[in-house]
Amino acid sequence: MxxxxxxxxxxxxxxxxxxxxxxxxxxxxxxxxxxxxxxxxxxxxxxxxxxxxxxxxxxxxxxxxxxxxxxxxxxxxxxxxxxxxxxxxxxxxxxxxxxxxxxxxxxxxxxxxxxxxxxxxxxxxxxxxxxxxxxxxxxxxxxxxxxxxxxxxxxxxxxxxxxxxxxxxxxxxxxxxxxxxPVIFNDDYEFEIGKGIKIMEGDSATIVAAGFTTHIAIEAAKKLEDEGIEVDLINMASIKPIDENIVVESAKKTGLVVTVEDHNVIGGLGSAVCELLCAKNPARVIRLGVQDKFGTSGDPSVLVSAYGFDSDSIASAVKENLRYK
Amino acid sequence: MDSNLKKMLEQKARDIRVDIINMLCAAGSGHPGGSLSIADIFSYLYFSGILNIDPADPGKENRDRVVLSKGHACPVLYATLAMKGYFDRSELKTLRKYGSILQGHPDMNKTPGVDISTGSLGQGLSCAVGMALGAKLDKNDIKVFAIVGDGECDEGQIWEAVMSASHYRLDNLIAIVDLNGLQIDGFTKDIMDTSPMAEKWSSFGWKTFEIDGHNYDMIEEAVKKGISVKGKPVCIIARTTKGKGVAFMENICDWHGTAPDKEQKEKAISDINKACL
Missing domain, CATH: 3.40.50.970 (Thiamin diphosphate (ThDP)-binding fold, Pyr/PP domains)
Known part of the structure; x- marks a missing residue:
């Protein structure tokens, strides 16, 4: 929610x-x-x-x-x-x-x-x-x-x-x-360097997204909510420095983290979250995004699905991994 | 050029060369050839009074800027800055050592008097373009000097910068090409022939002067004329001898990046001092 x-x-x-x-x-x-x-x-x-x-x-x-x-x-x-x-x-x-x-x-x-x-x-x-x-x-x-x-x-x-x-x-x-x-925030929102923001709240899993993927992750979280699965959804505009506290606290609570990025899963947001959690609070992290391959021509929404980070893919990744908690 | 001034500049250049040899020997590594080739031009720039700079206030807002685009030649810059009073001469022996203010390539945050960090060839001239544009925007009447290597001119970025300086009519920018004819692997004509250098720059819209880079009359004339050029950037192509002043280093490409040992140091200093007899 x-x-x-x-x-x-x-x-x-x-x-x-x-x-x-x-x-x-x-x-x-x-x-x-x-x-x-x-x-x-x-x-x-x-x-x-x-x-x-x-x-x-x-x-x-x-x-x-x-x-x-x-x-x-x-x-x-x-x-x-x-x-x-x-x-x-x-x-x-x-x-x-x-x-x-x-x-x-x-x-x-x-x-x-x-x-x-x-x-x-x-x-x-x-x-x-x-x-x-x-x-x-x-x-x-x-x-x-x-x-x-x-x-x-x-x-x-x-x-x-x-x-x-x-x-x-x-x-x-x-x-x-x-x-x-879509416009997610209104003008009262203030961005802070080194801070993420929790848009949705829940105990089942943590989704961390940034940039183009945040609105997709919101869709996914709403779909999960319809199925009775509530998640923390963190928007992490500040990838470096990353907001350690918000990620660690959420991972402690949910025990399952899914990152979503329009980027290779090597070196990007998912890696940043893994680096952080490995040191501070080891947890299962599923990195959605481009799986170490090049892109290709196509309509962006088609590509997002083909590369596995559309809202259905995000929701599936959460559901499939709940059993490991 | 006034004969007393010339004598003074020649002596400064000898002192700079001796300091280059001493500091490279102490460091055990570094680049003598391209430092020695440009020593006379550094002596002229820093000791003739042509630059508006103040060693007591290295960050002075309206100072002229010097960009050593061929950053590996930093021993000549460090020796000159120390002599000018930017920092104590005793620092020179710390060159390239851990904790030193004198890095293997120029670092603007560690060395007083260094206007921009350089070392990756091709970038310094572009930085100088940005400085010259910034000065123009502020109607700040300063000059930007950029020292470019002839081997460095192999870099595509140099020609991007050359094109943009001309496009923006940066008459406050003076590039000096240290045309010593050698690069690490051999003679430039064999490794990558950049000739005809002057024609290249002038075809990109620069006013060019070709001089003997060890002749103070020619250096002075080119720099003074260069400063008065309006509407286009200026390139001084300075024909130099790599390793100038040290007979056994002159025109030998292996002395691009090899430091003299103690015996070679003594011989080199003796060579440099002989030149004044």
Whole structure:
């Protein structure tokens, strides 16, 4: 059932779906008004990453680097040394893989204040296929020292994350998505670095989700509830640092954890939860997501089912594993 | 160039070279060849008065920036910064040792006077592009110097940066290519031929100057003219000798990344000092 403590933070209307990348662009355009240090860098994808919304309002603070992600990432480091707050956007595949060494050496090693906000993450990119579906980005960014990793679940949380990281001194990676998702939170919700939020409550199992998968996990939890199985559903936008307490306490209570991510199950949210629980409170963890294979072209909802993290798959994983408790 | 200034710069360069040899011998590893090749240019940049910098205030907001994109040549930077007064010269013997402020490649958070961390080739010039863009945005009239290796120009990222600097008309950016003709595995013409270097940069829209990188008159003329160029970035192609000043190191690619032992150190210092006789 819905966590009564946070009921007033949830969106009660059935409004239209919004992509987190769109919420990002809007947030940037708003924040650009109040913070003149913000500069935005993009690599010929501003219409897709939605940084175009900032570029239209503040053309003098928007820098297009053409199709050259390595140069853009290092240039962002240069901007940061001049006291600017660079937001760097491209697709997640390019931010994490093409520009990996630049993220590590130009940005993270000196700890520079660069906000890497990458869109089109996960297989839910859909039709573009494997070359454009980032399934390793969280693993890569999480393993680079000093980089914080955030994966907001909806438009509200995206806006809150972007507002929050303005005050964060140092590098971070924000994982945004192409596809539209329901608005889960209302504007009273506040994102905190290192904190997750329990959206639903129950004793049978714990589901941990982030980003695109949170709304799918909510569907799954509701289906389970209809069958009399109540679960804790934790939204973990702050993947690094992760909220240790909320996961450990829930795992202690339920004894079964299912993680759901639009990412390879190696190195992402599921791994982060396993690393944590192994040390603090060993529990059975089922990692749903991309099972160490590449993505493929297709409609995102078809892919989510084919790769086994649609709401039915999540509900089945919980039910099948209850017997091990 | 004024003859007294030239004499002073030549002496500084000798002192820098001696410090490079001493610190590399103490470290037991590191990169002498490309540090020695660029020593005269460092002497000019830091001791001619051309840079607006203050060793007492390394983070001064409106200072000129120096980016050692070929970060492995950091001994020349460290020797120069110590001589300039950014930190005590005794630190030089800690190069590459655990706990040292002098890392194997430049670290902006550990070494006063280092404007950006570098070491992975190709990235420094892009960082310099970001600095130059940031300065322009603030209408901050500073200059950004980036020292690039000729072997480093094999990196694709260099040409991404070259293209973007020209696109944004960064006339506050001056790149200096240390064209010593050698890289780790041999002569650049054999390993990866980057010639004609000047034509490449100028075809990307940069104003280029070709000079002898050990001739102070030419260095001064190029840098001063470079600073006055408007509307485009400037590249000074400095023809240099790798290992310059130490006869047994000159033009030998094995001295790219090998430190001298004690005997070699004495011989090297004697070579350097002979040059002033």
């Amino acid at each position: 819905i966590n009564s403590d946070i009921k007033n933070l949830l969106n009660s209307s059935n409004g239209k779906k919004i992509a987190t990348r769109a919420a990002y662009g809007s947030a940037l355009a708003e924040l650009g008004e109040v913070n003149e240090d913000i500069v935005v860098l993009d690599c010929d994808l501003s219409k897709s990453t939605k940084t175009s919304l900032f570029a239209e309002k503040f053309p003098e603070r928007f820098f297009n680097f053409g199709v050259a992600e390595s140069n853009m990432m290092s240039a962002a480091a240069g901007f940061a040394t001049m006291g600017k707050i660079p937001f760097v956007s491209t697709f997640s595949v390019f931010a994490s893989k093409r520009a990996c060494d630049q993220v590590s050496i130009s940005v993270a090693y000196p700890g520079l204040n660069v906000k890497i906000c990458a869109t089109h993450s996960g297989i839910t990119v859909g039709e573009d296929g494997a070359t454009h579906q980032a399934i390793e980005d969280v693993a890569i960014m999480r393993s680079i020292p000093g980089i914080k990793v955030f994966s907001p679940a909806d438009a509200t949380e995206t806006k809150k994350v972007i507002e929050k990281i303005i005050d964060l001194k140092g590098p971070c990676y924000v994982r945004l998505c192409r596809g539209s998702v």
